[in-house]
Amino acid sequence: MAKINFGGTEESVVTREEFPLEQAREVLKNETIAVLGYGVQGPGQALNLRDNGFNVIVGQRKDSKTWEKAVNDGWVPGETLFELEEACERGTILQFLLSDAGQIAAWPMVKNALKPGKTLYFSHGFGVTFKERTGIVPPTDVDVILVAPKGSGTSLRRMFLEGKGLNSSFAIFQDASGKAREKVVALGIGVGSGYLFETDFKKEVFSDLTxxxxxxxxxxxxxxxxxxxxxxxxxxxxxxxxxxxxxxxxxxxxxxxxxxxxxxxxxxxxxxxxxxxxxxxxxxxxxxxxxxxxxxxxxxxxxxxxxxxxxxxxxxxxxxxxxxxxxxxxxxxxxxxxxxxxxxxxxx
Structure with missing residues (x-):
């Protein structure tokens, strides 16, 4: 990680130069990334990952407008686009990108699909930080990580198409595999981050809501x-x-x-x-x-x-x-x- 001085305070950040896209692909070459939810963050992250050469599928409710949006974006039903339950079963990395309220409703289904060795990915620390209110308590035998782009999914996608990157924070809540750090950094690079700075789930949600x-x-x-x-x-x-x-x-x-x-x-x-x-x-x-x-x-x-x-x-x-x-x-x-x-x- 690079050491950068921010106004007199030194921080460690990860840049694309020190962790290039090729390295990210190598880290995740055997993973199936299931993007759950195609609303705010889902499209930008899923499309960027797909364009960057990762194995990506999308999970979305079939009777929703966003299912049609996913189809229009090139996701193929039965091949790369599935109902939420099937995407959860197929994915080894579950990117839980439903709204906070949607995550609460879908958590029992997602938790049931979290077999040992899988990875649970968030882009917001809300569900885990406020677990007493949300009921979202991950099992202990999965990695739990976070990449939070500092902007909307629309901005993430637009900047990616312009050859730029939207800065993101990353955090590790649980490292069951011993490989959570390399996975979270690889995913941060894969979704199109400009650079990555480390935080924790609680600080992410406190700063984000503020x-x-x-x-x-x-x-x-x-x-x-x-x-x-x-x-x-x-x-x-x-x-x-x-x-x-x-x-x-x-x-x-x-x-x-x-x-x-x-x-x-x-x-x-x-x-x-x-x-x-x-x-x-x-x-x-x-x-x-x-x-x-x-x-x-x-x-x-x-x-x-x-x-x-x-x-x-x-x-x-x-x-x-x-x-x-x-x-x-x-x-x-x-x-x-x-x-x-x-x-x-x-x-x-």
Whole structure:
């Protein structure tokens, strides 16, 4: 593992150079990787593994829309696409990529298929970390590992097709075979990771739940709404408000941050913008710090996990979700966004 200095803290990471794809194929040459679930992470990971030359099959409920999606993606029923139960039996590595609620429901079936020597793979530490709430307790005679791409399955696939890689964390919960480490790294390389950094199941789920509710999604959406609403209240047009709140961020500034960091983005903006950003940065940090403390505590106590389990397992969850997303989509800010996207030159 390579030693990298991250802001004064040294970490060990695995890169494609030190663990090339050919080595990953050699490690997994006798394995049948069964990707269980073809929803969020399943397509990206399964397609990347297939394109990288691994022996992959997909398990999915036959009466679902995602079964048809799998067929359209080239998975062949009876050859590389099976019902969940049969995929579990055929696979030696079971990539358990159903939703957290779906994992709870399917666990008895998956557990029954986990014969000694098999490997159970997660991309989220939720089920195992909150085992008292989920009932997911793996048998002791199987390897239990995790590779968690730091982004959506869609992004994982898109970056793979562009010749790039999405960074991933990896963890080993249980090493029954003595070979769990080489297997988890090989799978991380196989699914298209840029580089791999080590964590554990608990830290993965705590950071993931905090990030999703925080800067990655929840906090981001909230702060965008707050600024847009303020500008509108002060008499600015929807177009001006959206462009100054969202469009400039997503189409320009965040790309500069991604290229070389926040300081580089500041250095490449106007002097007026630089001064204002530096003056107000700490005010926003200090204002939201208590909210992040509250959020992390809610994650650590299991409250966020329980709310997810309670709501996501309801039979009308999808209908309620659609209603919430429709409310978001129909808001003035995101309706303005839809019009702005249509006006981008590449869409004309």
């Amino acid at each position: 990030g999703e509710r925080g800067t990655l999604m929840g906090a981001l959406a909230g702060i965008l709404e707050a600024q847009y609403n303020l500008l509108r209240k002060k008499g600015h047009s929807p177009s001006e408000s959206f462009n100054e709140t969202v469009e400039e961020l997503t189409e320009s500034l965040i790309l500069l941050v991604a290229e070389n960091g926040m300081d580089w983005m500041y250095a490449n903006c106007s002097t007026t913008a630089q001064r204002g950003a530096l003056d107000w940065k700490d005010k926003f940090r200090d204002a939201v710090a208590p909210v992040f403390e509250e959020l992390y505590e809610s994650v650590a106590t299991g409250n966020e996990a329980q709310r997810s389990i309670d709501t996501n397992s309801q039979p009308d969850y999808r209908e309620k979700l659609d209603a919430e997303l429709k409310e978001l989509r129909d808001s003035e800010m995101w309706q303005a966004g839809a019009q702005v996207r249509k006006l981008r030159p590449q869409n004309n």
